[in-house]
Amino acid sequence: MNARIAVVEDEEALSVLLRYNLEAEGYIVDTIMRGDEADIRLKEIVPDLLILDWMLPGLSGVELCRRLRTRPETERLPIIMLTARGEESERVRGLSVGADDYVVKPFSTPELMARVRAMLRRVRPEKISTLLNAGDIDLDRETHRVRRLGREVKLGPTEFKLLEFFMQSPGRVFSREQLLDGVWGRDIYVDERTVDVHVGRLRKAINRGRQRDPIRTVRGAGYALDENFSASSKAARPGAASLASARDSLVE
Structure with a gap:
């Protein structure tokens, strides 16, 4: 929690x-x-x-x-x-x-x-849920495991906390200062540029090939987990196309 x-x-x-x-x-x-x-x-x-x-x-x-x-x-x-x-x-x-x-x-x-x-x-x-989901990304708080389209994503402890923080409020734009407070805490001094470094590491870990980057950079404001990512990515999950075809054939 x-x-x-x-x-x-x-x-x-x-x-x-x-x-x-x-x-x-x-x-x-x-x-x-x-x-x-x-x-x-x-x-x-x-x-x-x-x-x-x-x-x-x-x-x-x-x-x-x-x-x-x-x-x-x-x-x-x-x-x-x-x-x-x-x-x-x-x-x-x-x-x-x-x-x-x-x-x-x-x-x-x-x-x-x-x-x-x-x-x-x-x-x-x-x-308080142990499982978080956003689009094709699943995060388990208890086992500290992250999967994207079934593939396990290896994250360091800070990148895991950063992704978890984003997934709790998809669409909300967080400034670097807010991310520092939410992920690192007020009692630890970390330069704001450190946020950029860890966001870069997180992106590198979760994005493979032509997979869509779910993290949106908002110029002059900060970062957000794209609120449109969930809807568009679920359609890209394995089997989604065949399920859609089967549904359409039933309608016809």
Whole structure:
């Protein structure tokens, strides 16, 4: 599982605990200590799920939640709110400003992890699926194997992560900075030119002969997995032509 989860929590011990448990389940985790900083960061990169504390310095979790629901890019962002306020009126208030779930401190960590999995399964099933497909490319997250038209493609660990990142959002254009954050992570310094090198290696590995290049370069913007690749490539899978002919003959 490679869903990105943002944790906005000002209690350092709890923030570290959450990060440890989430990363142990395979998630990419960003931790933020202040509400106002989270407001800025979430404009740059939208995670797949947000764990948000109620009481935060700079900007309260309730106000941050309200703001996120007014923005098109975060209006559907899954939000689990953490709070020491257990009264029914406070739970209602948290849900009314847009939180999807509500967990009262102190809480059971296994229960919170189960809620995270359940929410991602409901709203972003592709993030927890072990198999990804785009056109004639199949990627298995568990075995770390990639096949194109049945041929196994040998990829290095970085190229595998890069392809997986693209396949999660076909058609979306990612800047080099976004690819660095999504594939390498914020805690590692890598020059943006490194992205070009690894995209080149990925292209060399997955493209053979006259096979169509599924990775689209957008001048001045970045890279994307071509959104038209899936439809056009499926028609090129072995047997697709004969199946189409058989279907047409049945229609006639």
